[in-house]
Amino acid sequence: MTYFSRVKAQLQEYLSKSAIEKVYQAYLLGEQAHQGQMRSTGEPYITHPVAVVGILAHMRMDAETLIAAILHDVLEDTDTDKATIVKRFGKNVAELVDGVSKLTQMKFETRAQAQAENFRKMVLAMAKDIRVIIIKLADRLHNMRTLDAVPLHKQQRTARETLEIYAPIANRLGMHTFRLELEDLGLRFLYPTRYRILSEAVKRSKSSRRKVIKVIEKAINSALTRSQVPFEKILGREKRVYSIYRKMRSKRLPFSQIMDIYGFRIIVKDIDACYRALGAVHNLYKPVPERFKDYIAIPKANGYQSLHTTLFGPYGDPIEIQIRSIEMEHIAESGIAAHWLYKSARETASETQIRARQWLKGLLDLQQKAGTSIEFIENVKIDLFPEEVYVFSPKGAIFELPAGSTVIDFAYAVHSDIGNTCVAAKINRKLAPLSSTLSNGQTVEVITSAHAGPNPVWLNFAVTGKAKSTIRNYLKRLRSKEAIALGKHLLSNALPVALRKIPKRKIAALLESYQYKHIEDLYESIGLGNQIALVVAQRLIGKTTFPETLDTQQKHPLVIKGSEGMVISYAECCRPIPGDPIMGVLQENKGIVVHVEQCKNIEKIRMHSEKCVPLRWEDHIERRFDVDLQITLTNKPGALAALTSAIANADANIDNISLSRREGFYYLIYLTISVFDRAHLARVMRLARNTKMVVKIVRQKS
Numbered sequence: 270m271t272y273f274s275r276v277k278a279q280l281q282e283y284l285s286k287s288a289i290e291k292v293y294q295a296y297l298l299g300e301q302a303h304q305g306q307m308r309s310t311g312e313p314y315i316t317h318p319v320a321v322v323g324i325l326a327h328m329r330m331d332a333e334t335l336i337a338a339i340l341h342d343v344l345e346d347t348d349t350d351k352a353t354i355v356k357r358f359g360k361n362v363a364e365l366v367d368g369v370s371k372l373t374q375m376k377f378e379t380r381a382q383a384q385a386e387n388f389r390k391m392v393l394a395m396a397k398d399i400r401v402i403i404i405k406l407a408d409r410l411h412n413m414r415t416l417d418a419v420p421l422h423k424q425q426r427t428a429r430e431t432l433e434i435y436a437p438i439a440n441r442l443g444m445h446t447f448r449l450e451l452e453d454l455g456l457r458f459l460y461p462t463r464y465r466i467l468s469e470a471v472k473r474s475k476s477s478r479r480k481v482i483k484v485i486e487k488a489i490n491s492a493l494t495r496s497q498v499p500f501e502k503i504l505g506r507e508k509r510v511y512s513i514y515r516k517m518r519s520k521r522l523p524f525s526q527i528m529d530i531y532g533f534r535i536i537v538k539d540i541d542a543c544y545r546a547l548g549a550v551h552n553l554y555k556p557v558p559e560r561f562k563d564y565i566a567i568p569k570a571n572g573y574q575s576l577h578t579t580l581f582g583p584y585g586d587p588i589e590i591q592i593r594s595i596e597m598e599h600i601a602e603s604g605i606a607a608h609w610l611y612k613s614a615r616e617t618a619s620e621t622q623i624r625a626r627q628w629l630k631g632l633l634d635l636q637q638k639a640g641t642s643i644e645f646i647e648n649v650k651i652d653l654f655p656e657e658v659y660v661f662s663p664k665g666a667i668f669e670l671p672a673g674s675t676v677i678d679f680a681y682a683v684h685s686d687i688g689n690t691c692v693a694a695k696i697n698r699k700l701a702p703l704s705s706t707l708s709n710g711q712t713v714e715v716i717t718s719a720h721a722g723p724n725p726v727w728l729n730f731a732v733t734g735k736a737k738s739t740i741r742n743y744l745k746r747l748r749s750k751e752a753i754a755l756g757k758h759l760l761s762n763a764l765p766v767a768l769r770k771i772p773k774r775k776i777a778a779l780l781e782s783y784q785y786k787h788i789e790d791l792y793e794s795i796g797l798g799n800q801i802a803l804v805v806a807q808r809l810i811g812k813t814t815f816p817e818t819l820d821t822q823q824k825h826p827l828v829i830k831g832s833e834g835m836v837i838s839y840a841e842c843c844r845p846i847p848g849d850p851i852m853g854v855l856q857e858n859k860g861i862v863v864h865v866e867q868c869k870n871i872e873k874i875r876m877h878s879e880k881c882v883p884l885r886w887e888d889h890i891e892r893r894f895d896v897d898l899q900i901t902l903t904n905k906p907g908a909l910a911a912l913t914s915a916i917a918n919a920d921a922n923i924d925n926i927s928l929s930r931r932e933g934f935y936y937l938i939y940l941t942i943s944v945f946d947r948a949h950l951a952r953v954m955r956l957a958r959n960t961k962m963v964v965k966i967v968r969q970k971s
């Protein structure tokens with residue numbers, strides 16, 4: 270006898286022999302994997318997955334679900350890996366097990382309401398296959414049933430998580446039976462005293478209510494018979510402890526007033542009979558106005574269908590009546606899981622899965638038309654249209670981001686300052702690029718540095734509006750700051766006298782004529798290359814020419830440090846490097862573009878000297894610059910390898926390489942490498958020539 274015998278008879282009620290054999294094979298694997306592990310109850314660990322299978326088999330879930338349920342803890346707790354499950358039970362089962370493991374790993378830590386809601390959404394979003402959630406709920410239900418055995422502090426945490434996360438999810442999926450039991454168990458372990466007092470009170474009131482219930486039940490029975498409404502059964506409903514507790518708290522009602530309400534459920538064959546039964550009971554006792562609800566015409570958010578009405582009872586106490594068909598009763602009990610119950614023999618699990626999703630989607634459409642529950646749409650659309658991704662901060666706060674978001678979006682979602690100063694990130698404690706796309710359930714940590722700033726490259730992979738606009742704004746502000754400084758420098762150089770010696774009114778008049786509010790606007794415009802410093806200077810002084818200007822400019826060339834930001838750029842045509850004689854050209858909206866002095870592209874512009882800015886390199890520049898090389902190589906094996914290793918030995922980086930035509934004994938290649946300066950480049954070229962493979966090597970300028 271194995272523990273499998275605990276569920277075997279149940280499986281035989283609805284599964285084929287071969288399906289049962291597969292579940293048994295999974296049992297054998299699970300039993301072996303969990304060998305030696307014990308539960309807190311003292312039983313072997315395998316009894317837990319077997320019990321979970323029992324719960325799911327009771328709901329008539331398919332074989333794949335049961336196999337995954339047997340194995341639901343092996344990835345987390347044993348050496349068994351996903352590949353083994355794929356090999357033995359197929360990809361579907363492996364994905365289910367993997368999904369359940371991921372949910373198990375998530376820890377719900379803070380108690381904020383919004384947090385709980387996000388957590389619920391995340392659970393739904395993580396499960397691509399709804400069966401993952403059904404297994405997880407069954408797992409949680411069995412753990413709650415056996416919670417007595419675990420230490421007190423763990424009881425409390427699990428109970429809270431059950432009430433705040435799992436019971437609402439069961440509710441959302443319409444799994445009523447699960448929800449009720451999860452709630453009662455949750456209350457029992459979270460608030461043991463309240464639970465005990467309430468359940469004792471319920472028990473005491475039971476005996477006194479029994480007689481009244483009998484009387485009413487009999488009256489309903491004969492009213493239905495008199496009206497010739499065929500019915501399946503009439504049930505006197507017992508109130509659940511948790512629902513009493515919730516009503517006492519939310520409606521601030523005393524226990525006695527809640528217990529004074531009697532509840533009945535009438536189960537009939539079809540919809541027609543529902544409405545006829547309603548007529549019959551309204552005939553029997555007077556209905557309480559405005560308490561009638563037609564959840565058949567407009568089902569509840571979770572698919573629940575029923576008629577609800579309240580009547581004035583024979584002893585003055587209200588009677589709540591629910592009327593529904595047999596099928597509605599199934600749906601009301603198991604919700605989404607009921608779809609597996611109606612699964613035909615030929616249908617595959619994925620078809621049922623699709624149907625269950627369609628069922629949810631159908632509800633969504635209906636809700637949208639009825640316009641009743643925005644909350645529902647918000648929550649279920651997560652599941653149907655996975656457009657969002659949920660991730661944790663290191664402290665356990667949950668962030669909701671659009672699907673496809675990257676680390677940079679997360680950083681800006683936390684705070685603009687975090688985004689603006691981030692330099693690196695960790696996903697699940699491992700370093701990851703800022704461009705990494707996030708997926709559900711990851712923990713993301715952003716590493717910042719006080720002196721860092723946004724990089725324009727980030728705009729290529731930022732997804733959220735917040736990240737994009739904050740980066741853009743930052744860069745715009747930075748550019749404008751730099752442009753102002755450059756413009757001021759250029760204007761000062763263009764003037765024969767110091768800027769501060771120019772009368773205020775002259776400056777004011779000039780600003781007026783350009784329609785600028787502040788002098789900074791003028792500087793910025795000059796810095797960006799939209800105004801020419803010399804022209805502005807002439808207008809300020811009132812002379813048409815002042816020959817000394819050019820001299821002044823030559824005497825004070827602008828120093829290029831290599832660390833300039835957004836208003837100084839390096840021409841792609843000639844790719845200047847430190848050591849090259851250089852010349853700046855003002856270009857509209859770009860500021861200064863640095864060219865090699867002899868660059869052919871600026872030959873004509875050099876005639877318009879007001880657009881040219883004399884420049885010189887700073888003495889020590891600590892960055893690399895790109896240069897283009899054209900190399901003729903011998904057409905021999907290993908020639909390219911010899912060349913690239915020579916370049917590496919010379920401490921230059923290769924950024925780009927393109928091979929060109931082969932011409933007999935030679936072939937031509939183009940390289941972009943980065944070097945510090947001309948001396949460095951000369952060393953690279955010398956080492957390259959030394960390989961004897963290089964026939965010719967020249968630097969390309971324009």
Ligand code: MN
Nearest residue numbers: 317341342408
């Ligand atoms: Mn488990």
